[in-house]
Amino acid sequence: MNKLAIIGGNPVRDTKTNPWPKWPVWDKNEEKGLIETLNSGIWSYNGPMEKEFNRMYAEFIGVKYALSAANGTVTLQMALEACGIGLGDEVILPGLTWQATAATVLDVNATPVLVDVCEDTWCIDPEEIRKSITPRAKAIIPVHLYGSFANMDEIMKIAKEYNLFVIEDCAHKHGGEWNGKKAGSIGDIGSFSFQLSKILTAGEGGALTTNTFSLYERLDALRNCGRRPEPPDSSKADKGEGLYFDEGNFLQSGNYRITEFQAAILTEGLKRLPEQNRIREENAIYLNSLLSQIPGIKPMKRDNRETKEVYYNFSFRYDKKEFKDLAVQKFRAALSAELGIEIAASYIPLNKCSLYAPLTKPARHKLSEYYWEIINPSRFNLPVCDRVHYEESACVHHKVLMGPKSDMDLIAEAIRKVYQQAESL
Numbered sequence: 001m002n003k004l005a006i007i008g009g010n011p012v013r014d015t016k017t018n019p020w021p022k023w024p025v026w027d028k029n030e031e032k033g034l035i036e037t038l039n040s041g042i043w044s045y046n047g048p049m050e051k052e053f054n055r056m057y058a059e060f061i062g063v064k065y066a067l068s069a070a071n072g073t074v075t076l077q078m079a080l081e082a083c084g085i086g087l088g089d090e091v092i093l094p095g096l097t098w099q100a101t102a103a104t105v106l107d108v109n110a111t112p113v114l115v116d117v118c119e120d121t122w123c124i125d126p127e128e129i130r131k132s133i134t135p136r137a138k139a140i141i142p143v144h145l146y147g148s149f150a151n152m153d154e155i156m157k158i159a160k161e162y163n164l165f166v167i168e169d170c171a172h173k174h175g176g177e178w179n180g181k182k183a184g185s186i187g188d189i190g191s192f193s194f195q196l197s198k199i200l201t202a203g204e205g206g207a208l209t210t211n212t213f214s215l216y217e218r219l220d221a222l223r224n225c226g227r228r229p230e231p232p233d234s235s236k237a238d239k240g241e242g243l244y245f246d247e248g249n250f251l252q253s254g255n256y257r258i259t260e261f262q263a264a265i266l267t268e269g270l271k272r273l274p275e276q277n278r279i280r281e282e283n284a285i286y287l288n289s290l291l292s293q294i295p296g297i298k299p300m301k302r303d304n305r306e307t308k309e310v311y312y313n314f315s316f317r318y319d320k321k322e323f324k325d326l327a328v329q330k331f332r333a334a335l336s337a338e339l340g341i342e343i344a345a346s347y348i349p350l351n352k353c354s355l356y357a358p359l360t361k362p363a364r365h366k367l368s369e370y371y372w373e374i375i376n377p378s379r380f381n382l383p384v385c386d387r388v389h390y391e392e393s394a395c396v397h398h399k400v401l402m403g404p405k406s407d408m409d410l411i412a413e414a415i416r417k418v419y420q421q422a423e424s425l
């Protein structure tokens with residue numbers, strides 16, 4: 001029998017002769033867009049590439065307004081500010097997410113309230129949201145994590161009941177649909193990241209989406225040093241600055257703008273995205289059908305309201321009892337060795353995550369003794385997040401879903417190989 005690769009056997013996939021699909025993806029069109037931008041001399045500041053991308057992105061998400069920005073962290077911060085959230089307000093978010101979802105709440109001096117997730121989607125648990133609501137609650141930030149979708153029906157119902165804003169963190173969900181509506185078009189504001197690992201990328205970048213004009217106006221000002229949006233009729237613009245100064249600046253803010261080079265890359269990437277999403281979804285459905293036949297492996301739950309699923313990571317749940325008690329850390333290492341690609345754990349729960357450490361910054365965050373106490377993440381108890389991260393999660397980059405169906409067969413074969421030889425580790 002061929003031994004496990006981690007102890008010297010031949011791997012299921014030899015990535016030297018059979019590499020995984022590459023990420024990011026680009027071609028001559030990106031090169032052309034970049035060179036044209038370079039030669040135009042318009043490298044930033046509400047340029048034609050940015051405007052075209054914003055128009056295309058609004059159309060793609062199915063919202064009235066889309067604004068691009070520097071990254072998917074500042075978009076969250078601006079979304080919170082646009083909703084008027086600040087000191088004394090509580091913002092409810094899942095304990096299993098990238099640190100930015102919570103850190104940006106601190107950046108506007110509000111209080112992050114970490115709640116537990118559903119065990120089968122790893123997205124925020126609506127029941128836990130209900131339990132955590134106090135009169136100070138002002139917003140919910142659901143995160144559509146990896147290949148899952150937060151239960152937007154329940155979340156919107158709760159938000160309506162308690163008059164809360166909903167800011168969808170769509171850093172992983174460019175094009176995913178719930179009941180035929182795209183992520184980022186369901187809540188008040190959608191926040192997207194275009195960082196290198198994301199399914200639409202310019203290396204760095206972000207976007208905000210909304211259907212509400214007053215929010216759009218504030219978001220546009222926030223990303224552009226507080227200036228008002230340019231009016232639709234450019235003849236009204238002050239020619240000196242190219243800006244609309246009739247009413248003066250109306251918000252204090254900074255520079256969170258994107259460059260024309262990023263917008264040029266994003267415009268081309270967006271043209272490719274629907275087909276890439278289709279391929280990833282088709283492969284994920286097939287792979288999940290194979291995984292569901294392996295003892296100890298549970299595919300993530302796909303709600304039948306998820307009319308289109310997109311995958312930032314492909315993830316699944318592992319049960320060591322079926323693998324002769326092999327710890328998940330060893331399982332992931334063995335699978336990585338078979339497949340020649342990192343199999344990672346989920347995000348670290350935010351009550352234990354070293355990158356989410358508000359108490360390392362007293363000069364910024366010690367607004368009062370009370371605030372100092374309530375922003376301490378260790379006060380939250382997140383048993384499902386803990387179980388997911390420390391015992392059950394396995395996640396792999398979305399590029400593995402971009403190849404042929406036979407790649408999915410190989411992934412399933414590698415898991416079966418670890419299953420059959422778990423005792424040897």
Ligand SMILES: Cc1ncc(COP(=O)(O)O)c(C=O)c1O
Pocket residue numbers: 071072073074097098100101143169171172192193194195204205206
């Ligand atoms: C869920 C989530 N939210 C927000 C962000 C922040 O995006 P960015 O890296 O573009 O700042 C990320 C980035 O990984 C993310 O995964």
